[in-house]
Amino acid sequence: QSVLTQPPSASGTPGQRVTISCSGGNFNIGRNAVNWFQQLPGTAPKLLIYRNDQRPSGVPDRFSASKSGTSASLAISGLQSEDEAYYYCAAWDDRLNGCLFGTGTEVTVL
């Protein structure tokens, strides 16, 4: 497995809750912590979640995440127009000895 699998898109109306899944395997998500990144158009990815469920300072608590087994998920509650972006998960893979990134999910606010 060379990537982590995410749904290509997700959407919601302002104020709704949106959830994004990230599916991996035993050697990556199963053994290592998951990161989540937000990428706005034309900018570098920005760390949103680290160590499965920790938010860096400055990240709103509307963003939350969890991990179970070989899968992880990111939830955005109280969806806002500024949350329109691509979201990526990532985890180290012990078998590849490298980092795997998710396929990315485009979040649209309707």
Added chain:
Amino acid sequence: QVQLQQSGPGLVKPSQTLSLTCAISGDSVSNNNTTWDWIRQSPSRGLEWLGRTYYRSKWYNDYARSVRSRITINPDTSKNQFSLQLNSVTPEDTAVYYCARVFQTATYAKWFDPWGQGTLVTVSS
């Protein structure tokens, strides 16, 4: 506050060498709790981790299998920066290239923060 500033050409000819540099401010390339990584992003390949350099009493490198025969990542302690060289490039190497600091608190817990601003590198004659 840690910041990474990338520099290097945006156009490289096929078969030549892609070279980028990432200057570090607010941290040291020799920090024992970090690695210094390169990642690229293209529409066809998505986000792809390329490799890293790090110091743990001596310097180490790890490279992605997809580019292992062509890549070199080097630290420069005198300038507190690190570099990427990718040899024998083809149009398939056209991508936005990012450098990033990876902070590590345990073997299982690593995270990429911050990232450089990104450099679009086009491979074309």
